[in-house]
Amino acid sequence: MDYLLHVLILIAIYSILSVSLNLISGYAGLLSLAHAALFGVGAYVAALFALHFHAGFLFGVLCAAIGAGLISLVVAAPSLRIHDDYFVLATFAFQVIAFGVMNNWIGLTGGPMGLPGIPQPTIFGLAISSHAGFLVLAGAFAATTALLVRRLVRSPFGRVLKAIREDEVFAQSLGKNVTRHKLQAFVIGGALAAVAGTLYAHYITFIDPTSFTVQESIFMLAIVIVGGSGSIAGSVVGAALLVALPEALRFLGLPSSIAANVRQILYGALLVICMMFRPQGILGEFAFRRR
Amino acid sequence: MTQQLIANGIVAGSIYALTALGFALIYGTARFFHFAHAAVITAGAYAVLFGCERLGLSVPLASLLAIAVCGVLGCAMEICCYRPLRRRKASPLVLLLASLGMYVVLQNLISLMFGDNPRVILVPQGDKPFSIMGARLMPVHMAIILTSLALVLALAGVLRATRVGRATRAVADDPTLALVCGVDAHRLLLFTFAIGSVLGGAAGILIALDVGMTPHMGMSALLMGVVATIGGGVGSIPGAAAGGLLLGLAQHFSVWMIGSEWQDSIAFAILLAFLIFRPYGIFGRKLGKVEI
Numbered sequence: 001m002d003y004l005l006h007v008l009i010l011i012a013i014y015s016i017l018s019v020s021l022n023l024i025s026g027y028a029g030l031l032s033l034a035h036a037a038l039f040g041v042g043a044y045v046a047a048l049f050a051l052h053f054h055a056g057f058l059f060g061v062l063c064a065a066i067g068a069g070l071i072s073l074v075v076a077a078p079s080l081r082i083h084d085d086y087f088v089l090a091t092f093a094f095q096v097i098a099f100g101v102m103n104n105w106i107g108l109t110g111g112p113m114g115l116p117g118i119p120q121p122t123i124f125g126l127a128i129s130s131h132a133g134f135l136v137l138a139g140a141f142a143a144t145t146a147l148l149v150r151r152l153v154r155s156p157f158g159r160v161l162k163a164i165r166e167d168e169v170f171a172q173s174l175g176k177n178v179t180r181h182k183l184q185a186f187v188i189g190g191a192l193a194a195v196a197g198t199l200y201a202h203y204i205t206f207i208d209p210t211s212f213t214v215q216e217s218i219f220m221l222a223i224v225i226v227g228g229s230g231s232i233a234g235s236v237v238g239a240a241l242l243v244a245l246p247e248a249l250r251f252l253g254l255p256s257s258i259a260a261n262v263r264q265i266l267y268g269a270l271l272v273i274c275m276m277f278r279p280q281g282i283l284g285e286f287a288f289r290r291r
Numbered sequence: 292m293t294q295q296l297i298a299n300g301i302v303a304g305s306i307y308a309l310t311a312l313g314f315a316l317i318y319g320t321a322r323f324f325h326f327a328h329a330a331v332i333t334a335g336a337y338a339v340l341f342g343c344e345r346l347g348l349s350v351p352l353a354s355l356l357a358i359a360v361c362g363v364l365g366c367a368m369e370i371c372c373y374r375p376l377r378r379r380k381a382s383p384l385v386l387l388l389a390s391l392g393m394y395v396v397l398q399n400l401i402s403l404m405f406g407d408n409p410r411v412i413l414v415p416q417g418d419k420p421f422s423i424m425g426a427r428l429m430p431v432h433m434a435i436i437l438t439s440l441a442l443v444l445a446l447a448g449v450l451r452a453t454r455v456g457r458a459t460r461a462v463a464d465d466p467t468l469a470l471v472c473g474v475d476a477h478r479l480l481l482f483t484f485a486i487g488s489v490l491g492g493a494a495g496i497l498i499a500l501d502v503g504m505t506p507h508m509g510m511s512a513l514l515m516g517v518v519a520t521i522g523g524g525v526g527s528i529p530g531a532a533a534g535g536l537l538l539g540l541a542q543h544f545s546v547w548m549i550g551s552e553w554q555d556s557i558a559f560a561i562l563l564a565f566l567i568f569r570p571y572g573i574f575g576r577k578l579g580k581v582e583i
Contacts (some may be wrong), residue, residue: 031384031387031388078563078566078567079563079566079567081567082566082567082570084383084384085323085324085383085384085387086566086570088324088384088387089324089517089521089562089566090562090563090566090567092514093559093560093562093563093566094559094563096514096555096556096559097555097556097559097560097563100552100553100555100556100559101556103552104552104553104556214510215395218391218395221388221391222392225388258403261399261400261402261403262399262403264395264396264398264399265395265396265399265400265403267392267395268391268392268393268394268395268396268399269392269396270392271388271389271391271392271395272372272389272392272393272396275376275381275385275386275388275389275392276372276375276376276379276389279381279385287385288382288384288385288388
C-alpha cells in the first residue's frame with residue numbers, strides 16, 4: 001500500500017514539475033534543459049533553511065520559490081536575447097554549472113554526500129509523517145499549481161505567450177513586450193519547480209546532486225512533450241504515464257541494477273517515437289513547428 | 292611549469308578540436324543540435340574496449356573497427372531517424388528533441404552492456420616520456436596530438452579539394468542556393484553524418500586511451516566541442532579547430548588557479564559569456580538580425 005502511495009506522491013511532484021515546465025516550453029515555446037537545476041535549487045534552499053534555521057515547511061516553500069525565481073531571472077535575462085537552439089544550449093550550460101556547484105561546493109551542499117536528515121514537514125503544528133498525509137499535501141500543491149497555471153494561460157498574459165510561441169515578430173508588431181513575457185513565464189516556471197523541490201526534499205529527507213542531473217532535465221522535458229505541449233491535463237497525464245510505466249517494469253522481475261537504465265531507455269525511445277508520429281504529444285496543441 | 296601547462300592544454304585542446312569539427316560539420320549542414328553525437332563519441336570509446344577485451348584485437352586494429360562502428364552509427368541515425376523526420380517537415384527543435392531521445396537510449400544501452408563504472412584500456416605504455424622544450428609528454432599524448440592534426444588536415448583537404456567537400460561548404464554557406472545548383476541534399480547529409488561521426492568516434496577513442504571511459508563521457512566531451520565551436524565562430528571550420536585549442540589552454544591555465552573539479556563549470560561559464568556577448572565567436576562574422 002505504501003508503495004502505491006509512494007508512486008502517487010512521485011506523480012504529484014512530477015506533475016508540478018511538468019506543469020511548470022509546460023508553461024515555459026509548451027506555452028512560451030522556450031525549450032529549457034535547466035528545469036532539474038531549478039528543481040534542485042528549490043530542494044537545496046529548503047533543505048538548508050530547514051537544517052540550519054529550523055524553518056517551517058511553508059516558509060521553506062516560500063524561500064525556495066523566491067530563491068529559484070531570482071536565479072531563473074539571472075539565467076533567463078541574458079539568455080532570452082538568443083533563440084531556439086542557442087537558448088537550449090544556454091539553459092544546458094546553466095544546468096551543468098548548477099550541478100557543478102551542488103557537487104563541488106562541499107561546505108554548503110555537502111557535495112556528493114548530499115544533505116541527510118531533512119525533517120518531515122510540519123504545517124500549522126500538524127506533523128506529516130505518513131505516506132497518506134504526504135500524498136494529501138503533495139496532491140494539494142499539484143492541484144494548486146495546475147489551477148494557477150491554468151488561470152495564467154487563459155488570461156491575456158497566456159494568450160500573449162501563445163502568440164509569441166507561434167510567431168514572435170507578429171506578437172511584437174502588435175506592441176507586446178516579447179522579452180518581458182518570456183522572462184515572466186520562465187521565472188514563474190522556475191519558482192514553481194522550486195516548490196516541487198521543497199516537497200521532494202522534505203519527502204525523501206535526503207538530497208544529493210544525482211537527483212538534479214541533465215538526464216533528469218531531459219526526463220521532465222520528455223514528460224511535457226509526450227503528455228502534450230501546451231496542455232496542462234497533458235502534463236499531468238504525461239507525469240503519471242512516465243513515472244508509473246517504469247514502476248510497472250518492476251513487476252516483470254527486472255533486477256534493480258538494470259531497472260534505472262531500462263527506465264531511461266523507455267523514455268528516450270518514447271521521446272523519439274513521439275517526435276516521429278505525434279510531435280504535439282498525447283493531448284497537446286503545439287508541435288514546435290515554428291519555421 | 293608553464294611549458295607543461297601549455298603541453299597539457301594542447302593535448303586536451305586537440306581532442307576538443309576533433310569533437311568540435313565533427314559537431315560543427317554536422318551542425319553546419321543539417322542545422323540542428325545533434326546531441327546524439329555524444330553517444331557516438333561514447334560508442335567509439337567502448338567499441339575499442341570491446342575490440343581489445345572481447346575480440347582480442349590490438350589497439351590500432353580495434354580503433355579502426357571503432358571508427359567504422361561510429362561512421363555506421365552516425366549514418367544509421369540519419370537514415371532511420373532524421374531523414375524520416377525531415378520528410379515530415381520537422382523543425383530544428385523537433386530534430387533536437389529526437390536527438391536527445393536517441394542519446395538517452397544509446398547511452399543507457401552502453402551502460403547496460405558495460406556497466407557504469409569507469410573503464411580503461413590497458414595499453415603497453417613502455418617507453419619513457421618525450422621531453423620537448425621542458426615539457427614532458429607521454430607517448431599516448433604524442434599520439435593524440437599527431438592523430439588530431441592528421442585528421443584535421445585530412446578534413447580540410449577533403450572539404451577543399453573534392454566535389455562532395457565543396458558541396459558541403461556550399462550548403463553550409465547557403466542551403467537554398469546550393470540546392471538550386473543541384474546538390475543532392477540527402478546524399479550530402481549522409482556524407483556529413485558519416486564524416487562527422489568518424490571524427491567524433493576518433494575523439495572518443497583518444498579520450499579512452501588517455502583517461503579511460505564512462506558511459507557519460509560523450510556528453511561532457513561533446514559539450515566541450517560545442518563550447519569550442521561557438522567560441523571559434525559557428526560555421527567556421529578553422530575557427531572550430533582553433534576554438535578547441537584555445538579552450539584546452541584556457542581550461543588548463545584556470546585549473547592551475549582554481550581546481551580541476553570546476554573544469555566543466557568553467558567551460559560553461561565561458562560558453563554563457565560567448566552566447567551572451569559574442570554569439571558569433573572570436574573568428575566568426577557578425578550575424579545579421581536573427582531570423583525567427
